[in-house]
Amino acid sequence: MRPRIQLLGPELIGRILREAFELLMNPGVRVGSAAVELLRSAGVDVEVANNHGVARIPERLVQQCLASAPHDFYLYNRQGEKAVHYGGDDVHFDPGSCCVQMLDPETLEARPSETRDLVRIVQVTETLPQFAAQSTAVVCNDALLSNDACNGKHAPGAIGDLYRLFVVLQYSDKPVVTGSFSAAGLEGMIDLLAADSGSPDNLRQQPRAVFDVCPSPPLNWSEFGSHNLIDLARAGVPAEIVSMPLAGGTAPVTLAGSVTQHAAEVLAGITLHQLAAPGAPIVWGGAPAIFDMRTGGAPMGAVETAMLNMACAEVGKHLGLPTHGYLVATDSKLVDAQAGAESARSATLGALAGINMISGAGMLESLACFSVEKLVIDAESIASAYRLARGIEVGSDEVRSDEVRGDRIRNDEARDQKAGDEKARGEKVPRETLATATFAQIGLTGEFLKLKETRALFRQEQHLPSPVIDRSARGSERATDVLTRVRTRVDELVGKYRKPSLSEDVLRKFQAIVDREAVRAGVEGIESGKNVGVAQATK
Amino acid sequence: MSDPLFGAMRQSIIDGAPDRAVELAQQALTNGIDPLEAVNQGFAAGIKFAGDQFGCGEMFLPDLLASAEAMKAAIKILEPEMLKRGSECKVLGKIVLGTARGDIHDIGKNLVATILSASGFQIFDLGTSVTPEQFVAKAKEVDADIVGVSALLTTTMAGQKAVIDALDRNGLRPRVKAIIGGAAVTSKWAAEIGADGYSRNAIDALELAKNLMGKVDSKDMNKRTALA
Numbered sequence: 205m206r207p208r209i210q211l212l213g214p215e216l217i218g219r220i221l222r223e224a225f226e227l228l229m230n231p232g233v234r235v236g237s238a239a240v241e242l243l244r245s246a247g248v249d250v251e252v253a254n255n256h257g258v259a260r261i262p263e264r265l266v267q268q269c270l271a272s273a274p275h276d277f278y279l280y281n282r283q284g285e286k287a288v289h290y291g292g293d294d295v296h297f298d299p300g301s302c303c304v305q306m307l308d309p310e311t312l313e314a315r316p317s318e319t320r321d322l323v324r325i326v327q328v329t330e331t332l333p334q335f336a337a338q339s340t341a342v343v344c345n346d347a348l349l350s351n352d353a354c355n356g357k358h359a360p361g362a363i364g365d366l367y368r369l370f371v372v373l374q375y376s377d378k379p380v381v382t383g384s385f386s387a388a389g390l391e392g393m394i395d396l397l398a399a400d401s402g403s404p405d406n407l408r409q410q411p412r413a414v415f416d417v418c419p420s421p422p423l424n425w426s427e428f429g430s431h432n433l434i435d436l437a438r439a440g441v442p443a444e445i446v447s448m449p450l451a452g453g454t455a456p457v458t459l460a461g462s463v464t465q466h467a468a469e470v471l472a473g474i475t476l477h478q479l480a481a482p483g484a485p486i487v488w489g490g491a492p493a494i495f496d497m498r499t500g501g502a503p504m505g506a507v508e509t510a511m512l513n514m515a516c517a518e519v520g521k522h523l524g525l526p527t528h529g530y531l532v533a534t535d536s537k538l539v540d541a542q543a544g545a546e547s548a549r550s551a552t553l554g555a556l557a558g559i560n561m562i563s564g565a566g567m568l569e570s571l572a573c574f575s576v577e578k579l580v581i582d583a584e585s586i587a588s589a590y591r592l593a594r595g596i597e598v599g600s601d602e603v604r605s606d607e608v609r610g611d612r613i614r615n616d617e618a619r620d621q622k623a624g625d626e627k628a629r630g631e632k633v634p635r636e637t638l639a640t641a642t643f644a645q646i647g648l649t650g651e652f653l654k655l656k657e658t659r660a661l662f663r664q665e666q667h668l669p670s671p672v673i674d675r676s677a678r679g680s681e682r683a684t685d686v687l688t689r690v691r692t693r694v695d696e697l698v699g700k701y702r703k704p705s706l707s708e709d710v711l712r713k714f715q716a717i718v719d720r721e722a723v724r725a726g727v728e729g730i731e732s733g734k735n736v737g738v739a740q741a742t743k
Numbered sequence: 744m745s746d747p748l749f750g751a752m753r754q755s756i757i758d759g760a761p762d763r764a765v766e767l768a769q770q771a772l773t774n775g776i777d778p779l780e781a782v783n784q785g786f787a788a789g790i791k792f793a794g795d796q797f798g799c800g801e802m803f804l805p806d807l808l809a810s811a812e813a814m815k816a817a818i819k820i821l822e823p824e825m826l827k828r829g830s831e832c833k834v835l836g837k838i839v840l841g842t843a844r845g846d847i848h849d850i851g852k853n854l855v856a857t858i859l860s861a862s863g864f865q866i867f868d869l870g871t872s873v874t875p876e877q878f879v880a881k882a883k884e885v886d887a888d889i890v891g892v893s894a895l896l897t898t899t900m901a902g903q904k905a906v907i908d909a910l911d912r913n914g915l916r917p918r919v920k921a922i923i924g925g926a927a928v929t930s931k932w933a934a935e936i937g938a939d940g941y942s943r944n945a946i947d948a949l950e951l952a953k954n955l956m957g958k959v960d961s962k963d964m965n966k967r968t969a970l971a
Contacts, residue, residue, distance in 0.1 A: 304897040304927055314929075343897055364898070385898045420847055452805070453850055497803035500854055500944055501926065572927060 206293070206595045209556040211515045212463075217522045220460065224467035225263040227423065232260040233472040236427030238434055242479050256427070259472075266471050269478035275524045277442060277485040279337065279379035280410040282400070282704060288336045288379050290414075290442070290487055290526035293558035295593060296336035297551070297586050298381045299329055299579055300533055300567035301416075302368070303342045307568060307575040309691055312538060314573045317342035319371060324576055325566065326375040327701040328694060334583040334590075337379040339563060340368035342574050362725035363718070365389040366396065369413075370718055373400050374711075377704045381444070381563060383416035387431040390415070392721035394439050399713035408440035414487065414561075416446045419469045421454035425476065433473055437481035444487035444528050444561070445473040450502050451512065453495030459508060463515045466492055470520070487561070488520030489528030504533040504570050505546030513550075514557040526560050532582050533564035533571055539578045539687055543568060547578070548585035555589035577690045580697065584672050591667040598638065748776070749785040752817070756789025757796075759809025761816035768820035778821035778828070786817045790861055797946050804854065807946075811861035835863040836888040836956045839881045841873030843902025848895035851924060854945040855891065862949050875902075875909035882910065882919055889952055894925040903928070904936040911937075920955045924948060 212220070232251075235243065240250050240257045246265055250257040276291020288296050306317040322342050329335045347367050365385040372380055373396065384390040393415075394407070401407040417432045419425050425433070436443040447469040449455030451462040470488055477486050492512035493502040503509060513529035520527040531550035536542035547565070554562040564571075565586065566579030645655065652658055669675070672690050674683075706714075748771065755763040764786065771781040793810040796802035802810075840856050842849050849871045860866040867885050869877055873892075882890050890910060892903045903923045910916050920939040923932075933941035940955055942948040 302897070305929075424847075426847060450850075495804075497805060498797075498800060500804060500851060570926075 207556055210518055212518050217519055220464045220467055220519055223464045224471055227468040228261040232258045234424040235259045236430035239430035239476050246479050261472060261475055266475050269475045272478045272482035273474055273486050276526055280412055282377040284410055290560045294560055295555050297562045297565055298335055298337040299339045299341045300564040301339040301341045303574040305573040307573050309577050316345040318346040319344040322371050323375055326372055328576055328697045330376050331697045331701050332583045334586040337381050338372050338376045340372055340382040362727050363721045366392045366721050369393050369396055370714055380413040382413050387428055390432055390435055392717055394441055395717045411442050414442040414444045416444050418446045419473060421449045422465055433477045434480040437477045437484040440484055442485035444489040445470045446489050446491050448491040450493055450495040459512055462492055462512055466490055466516045467519050487528045488525040490516045491530035492516055501570050503535045505535045510550040510553045514553055517557055517559045528561045529554055529559045530564045531562050533567040535570045537569045539575055543578055547582050551585045551589040555593040576694055580690050580693055584669050587667050752785025753789040756786050756810050756813050757792055759813050761813040764813040764817040765820055768817040772824055778824045786814055790814050794946055808857055811857045814861040834865045837865045837885050838889045838891055839867045839887045840891045841869035842871045843892050843894040843899045844872055844874050846894050846896055846899035847871045852893035855948045858945045858949050859952055875905045878906045879909050879913050882915055887919055889920045889922060889955060891922045897927045907936055
């Protein structure tokens with residue numbers, strides 16, 4: 205039996221959806237001008253004033269769009285293999301995004317994140333099987349030095365979104381969870397992915413990335429958000445709606461009320477998206493949180509925040525849609541006990557809720573700061589969460605392969621020991637009984653360690669943590685803390701990492717797209733390839 | 744004689760009870776109490792208490808907002824009489840507020856506006872996605888003391904610098920102080936773009952604004968000394 209946690213149940217979900225549909229008619233949803241024509245052509249009443257409209261979307265139309273939205277889809281890795289399954293109860297994790305600050309592991313101070321930080325995050329994520337996907341985790345402040353607002357002409361980050369993806373694609377084969385900072389930025393990013401896939405059609409057939417698209421609470425699909433949804437739908441690139449009601453701040457204070465607002469926002473988004481291109485892949489996602497009544501912030505480590513994510517996903521699952529949530533993050537500013545407790549708790553809850561993609565690992569300070577060290581500790585929590593979500597299994601009489609659905613952990617330590625595994629795999633072990641057959645073999649001798657079944661089964665019964673988790677007996681040396689151990693582990697993982705080899709042709713295409721977008725944004729300095737040099741020189 | 748009345752006024756603000764505050768304000772007018780005194784000794788004391796309690800974690804944002812709303816309601820009743828007596832409620836300073844260009848997130852900015860206005864500042868709220876030119880025009884129009892720019896997104900933080908640059912170009916600084924805030928904003932960013940101040944939350948923003956108003960003269964003085 206696979207353990208599951210549900211917080212709502214069908215009756216309450218029915219009420220939530222009924223009220224969400226009511227909200228879509230009254231007060232309606234604010235939409236950007238990009239959405240007005242689309243909605244009007246579908247017969248929706250849109251009142252327009254001052255460059256934005258208020259749409260009243262009838263349930264009939266939303267239901268029609270829900271019917272055309274796919275119930276599942278895959279993200280592919282560079283080798284063209286299915287690597288992430290959005291659908292059912294499959295659970296995947298990716299690092300959080302997108303920070304501007306990085307926690308320096310030596311000084312433990314936050315400083316602006318740079319290209320070398322993003323590269324290190326990608327390298328570590330690439331080696332950890334707990335992460336099914338990469339994310340464009342941090343803004344590269346160093347790559348923006350030459351195009352900041354100092355000259356009064358351009359905003360920093362004019363192509364910062366494109367540049368992040370440019371770096372990640374060079375350093376990783378895994379699928380990518382990303383997002384654009386502006387309507388203009390999206391086009392270049394899709395071009396980059398198409399160049400990576402070989403053609404726009406290949407990208408459509410085997411998408412490598414999913415784009416987060418955010419409505420603004422309450423009930424507002426801004427110009428930028430509407431645009432992105434429509435463009436992604438038409439390009440056939442998966443979109444992940446990240447609605448983020450803050451209970452009490454930008455949404456009703458009750459958790460149920462916030463889940464209802466979330467549902468209305470996502471339903472409106474799906475309607476826009478499916479009207480633009482019926483059948484385009486879309487994810488029922490979110491980053492809901494409570495609103496902290498002392499600080500006005502969004503405490504990502506709060507248990508209520510985890511509850512909101514679980515409940516929102518439960519509504520999406522009820523509708524048969526792929527789901528996403530924002531967990532495994534903390535509000536602590538350091539990699540400390542609070543960070544560990546909050547992140548492990550929400551990783552566990554997210555896995556038990558069966559959320560398809562869970563973003564947030566590695567993030568500190570309510571999503572303001574990233575730490576590679578935390579990312580690696582979070583991977584341990586995620587591995588444990590996966591183990592728990594697999595539940596207690598009985599009755600199999602053959603050693604399973606480790607590719608069983610729902611258990612996507614291929615622990616790298618375990619993989620190192622694959623030789624032993626291979627030997628054990630396929631051998632019959634007695635599992636008709638729970639314990640009596642075992643005792644029939646050894647009687648009262650207590651020689652469990654010698655048993656063939658022990659050797660054959662312990663790797664699937666027990667998750668074997670990396671040395672980041674200290675289980676050793678106290679020796680003569682001084683005990684180490686987790687930060688000390690994880691620093692070593694990060695270095696090991698980076699040492700193990702191998703950069704993918706991209707063809708000269710693809711790299712040239714990447715560069716041409718970045719150059720083109722830099723010129724379009726009026727950015728100077730990146731076209732010289734200087735910053736690309738930074739990215740490449742790091743490893 | 745009027746001590747219990749002032750005490751009740753203070754309490755109505757702490758309780759966040761606008762109806763009660765209005766009732767007490769009307770009572771003060773009926774009793775012929777100087778409205779300025781009613782504010783200073785009654786209602787404003789309540790706001791100060793609420794702010795202090797918030798600072799030490801005993802009161803929360805919804806409590807604080809309720810107090811601010813009650814304060815506004817009371818002032819509205821007292822204002823006509825104050826104008827009549829020529830004893831306009833002392834404005835601590837004039838502050839122009841808005842979110843940076845491209846940023847529509849205004850929850851933090853609204854909190855700051857409410858707290859500052861309840862505490863005696865005159866607020867000119869330009870709303871969301873405000874251009875540097877709009878900030879400059881408003882600051883000139885109302886002869887602002889402080890301009891506050893909020894940005895939630897890392898991508899719109901640049902808009903804060905653009906406003907500061909525009910204030911500089913138009914020769915409004917250092918007389919007009921520029922302050923910034925927002926989730927991703929740090930004191931380091933504030934220093935980097937030459938802001939006069941930054942605060943992490945609305946209550947700290949009140950302290951910051953008060954300090955800056957206090958500093959306005961001394962800073963100019965320092966400058967003069969330096970030039971001499």
